[in-house]
Amino acid sequence: MTSTSTLKTEQFSFSNNTFYLKDALKMTNTGHFVKAYSRIVPGITAEEITIDLSRLEQIDSAGTTAIHHLTRMLARKNIHVSITGASQSIEEKLNLFALTGEEQARPKPTESWLFTIGENALVLAKTYIWGFVVLMADVFYWSFADLFNGQQRRKGEFVHQAVSIGVNAVPIVIGLSFIIGLVLALQSAAQLRSFGANIFIVDLIVIAMMGEMGPLITAILVAGRSGSAIAAEIATMKVTSETDALQTMGLNPIRFVVVPKLYGSLLTMPFLTILANVFGILGGMLAAYLYLDISPEIFFNRMPDALYQKDIMTGIIKSLVFGAIVVLTGTFFGSNVENGAEGVGKATTKSVVAAIAMVIVADMVLGLIFY
Amino acid sequence: METNNIIEVKNLSVAFEEHEVLTDVSFTVKPGEITVILGGSGSGKTTILKHLLNLYPSPNNTTYVFNKDVAGLSEEEQTECYLNMGVFYQNGALINSLTVIENVALPLEQHTNLPDNLIKEMALMKLGLVNLKDAAHLYPAQLSGGMLKRAALARAIIMDPPLLFCDEPGAGLDPVSLASLDQLILDLKRQLGMTIVMVTHEVSSILRVADKIIFLQEGKIIFEGPKKEALQSNIEAVQEFFGKGTGN
Numbered sequence: 001m002t003s004t005s006t007l008k009t010e011q012f013s014f015s016n017n018t019f020y021l022k023d024a025l026k027m028t029n030t031g032h033f034v035k036a037y038s039r040i041v042p043g044i045t046a047e048e049i050t051i052d053l054s055r056l057e058q059i060d061s062a063g064t065t066a067i068h069h070l071t072r073m074l075a076r077k078n079i080h081v082s083i084t085g086a087s088q089s090i091e092e093k094l095n096l097f098a099l100t101g102e103e104q105a106r107p108k109p110t111e112s113w114l115f116t117i118g119e120n121a122l123v124l125a126k127t128y129i130w131g132f133v134v135l136m137a138d139v140f141y142w143s144f145a146d147l148f149n150g151q152q153r154r155k156g157e158f159v160h161q162a163v164s165i166g167v168n169a170v171p172i173v174i175g176l177s178f179i180i181g182l183v184l185a186l187q188s189a190a191q192l193r194s195f196g197a198n199i200f201i202v203d204l205i206v207i208a209m210m211g212e213m214g215p216l217i218t219a220i221l222v223a224g225r226s227g228s229a230i231a232a233e234i235a236t237m238k239v240t241s242e243t244d245a246l247q248t249m250g251l252n253p254i255r256f257v258v259v260p261k262l263y264g265s266l267l268t269m270p271f272l273t274i275l276a277n278v279f280g281i282l283g284g285m286l287a288a289y290l291y292l293d294i295s296p297e298i299f300f301n302r303m304p305d306a307l308y309q310k311d312i313m314t315g316i317i318k319s320l321v322f323g324a325i326v327v328l329t330g331t332f333f334g335s336n337v338e339n340g341a342e343g344v345g346k347a348t349t350k351s352v353v354a355a356i357a358m359v360i361v362a363d364m365v366l367g368l369i370f371y
Numbered sequence: 372m373e374t375n376n377i378i379e380v381k382n383l384s385v386a387f388e389e390h391e392v393l394t395d396v397s398f399t400v401k402p403g404e405i406t407v408i409l410g411g412s413g414s415g416k417t418t419i420l421k422h423l424l425n426l427y428p429s430p431n432n433t434t435y436v437f438n439k440d441v442a443g444l445s446e447e448e449q450t451e452c453y454l455n456m457g458v459f460y461q462n463g464a465l466i467n468s469l470t471v472i473e474n475v476a477l478p479l480e481q482h483t484n485l486p487d488n489l490i491k492e493m494a495l496m497k498l499g500l501v502n503l504k505d506a507a508h509l510y511p512a513q514l515s516g517g518m519l520k521r522a523a524l525a526r527a528i529i530m531d532p533p534l535l536f537c538d539e540p541g542a543g544l545d546p547v548s549l550a551s552l553d554q555l556i557l558d559l560k561r562q563l564g565m566t567i568v569m570v571t572h573e574v575s576s577i578l579r580v581a582d583k584i585i586f587l588q589e590g591k592i593i594f595e596g597p598k599k600e601a602l603q604s605n606i607e608a609v610q611e612f613f614g615k616g617t618g619n
Contacts (some may be wrong), residue, residue: 027530031484060531060563062485065493092562099496339512340467
């Protein structure tokens with residue numbers, strides 16, 4: 001294509017090294033104009049090009065941007081551009097809607113992958129690990145201090161949190177524990193029957209529920225239910241500067257917001273775990289009765305042989321640790337929220353995932369300690 | 372009803388439950404005019420704005436924008452109407468998950484067939500108009516209050532709308548930024564013939580930009596007229612507002 005190539009549409013044409021524009025160049029037709037000149041410009045060999053606006057009556061910011069863009073494209077090819085015939089109003093708009101300064105916004109600096117890995121590791125260690133440790137220390141300190149000085153404690157808040165985290169979770173905990181106990185017994189029944197070891201279903205269910213499944217199911221449910229709520233609440237408070245407001249009113253946000261939640265969680269988690277154990281065992285008992293012909297009476301008589309005080313205590317201790325983990329992770333991710341409303345959603349998701357992962361890791365560590 | 376007014380409100384009365392927020396409000400806005408709506412807290416300024424934007428349902432035959440009764444608009448007509456309006460919200464109302472430039476470019480991406488590079492360039496140009504080009508790749512949460520406002524203005528004018536609504540545009544801005552914002556608003560009016568409806572309390576800003584003033588008190592319009600008349604008004608509330616605002 002040479003500089004004498006022509007292109008004609010209704011509102012713009014190119015001939016004799018001149019772009020002619022007429023009527024209107026607005027958002028509705030600028031796209032076509034851009035496509036057209038993008039095809040023509042690479043083939044232009046002339047040293048000077050004119051953009052004739054004498055018949056152009058209307059222009060908007062899309063049109064002016066396109067003309068500036070065309071001018072720059074030509075200038076990059078060392079072609080001199082002159083804009084002629086623009087009315088005063090069009091000239092004013094060309095000046096108003098000019099992209100001044102650098103052509104592009106300042107690009108983000110790009111770093112080497114090694115630098116990025118190192119930087120991320122540092123952020124992980126500093127923000128997540130150290131940050132979590134500091135928060136944990138802060139929360140435990142204020143929880144302990146608050147036991148002896150309840151001046152800043154909101155009346156009824158501890159009860160409210162206990163109801164919210166614990167009591168309201170009772171139906172879901174007992175329902176799911178019952179089903180899991182039932183399924184656990186069902187899955188094991190066929191294997192035990194083939195060895196004639198039907199009665200050991202009692203040992204299996206009791207040990208599994210008391211030592212592992214009860215505390216774990218409860219913790220996972222509470223992490224999903226209350227951990228997410230804690231993260232969302234604290235993240236929203238942070239985004240809307242409520243935590244700053246508390247601080248400037250002389251109230252410690254940890255003490256005011258987090259400590260009642262920790263108390264509520266620590267008080268109710270053992271009870272929830274006990275309920276999960278009881279209903280899980282009842283589910284197992286139902287399966288044993290239906291599929292292994294073990295009556296409830298036999299089941300109950302066998303239970304003391306399988307039940308050790310240590311298992312009960314282990315379950316209770318685990319539930320306390322798990323309860324603290326759920327509150328701490330919710331608080332940690334909630335208070336590290338970034339990017340406004342979107343960040344609240346992310347903080348909530350991260351908090352639930354991290355709480356469940358930490359509960360499982362803690363379960364393993366406690367399992368190693370107690371056995 | 373075809374008039375040469377861009378906005379016409381006729382006998383609009385609004386009550387929330389028992390509480391009457393607007394009482395028999397009537398006014399017009401002519402093309403190319405900057406109209407400032409003034410009034411104390413709870414006087415009904417935001418309610419009027421929301422009715423003009425059809426965010427609150429208006430009774431039939433009370434609120435006309437672009438000569439159309441907003442109460443009877445179909446979804447398509449409403450969308451078309453919105454495309455001819457820019458709205459500059461007090462708190463910015465930027466989408467937090469998008470960068471500043473993505474926020475500004477969003478209406479162009481959704482409603483035009485312009486190529487991506489031109490959309491980006493237009494968004495940068497509009498950000499340049501509000502002195503925010505260097506913040507193009509930041510997220511709204513990383514901006515200061517004043518920057519948020521400027522980004523919101525860039526988004527409001529990205530489609531070159533003939534009608535611009537500004538809700539407290541100057542609140543939180545320093546005097547220099549406020550003056551340059553006012554200058555930009557005047558440029559938009561003069562060079563694009565934009566009609567602007569502003570809710571603001573900034574007296575310096577009102578004195579610089581307003582053509583017409585509507586003064587609300589307890590849901591009623593107590594003054595409607597040119598800025599010059601407002602400054603000479605005998606109405607106590609109006610006198611008090613401008614007297615205090617100008618330090619007289």
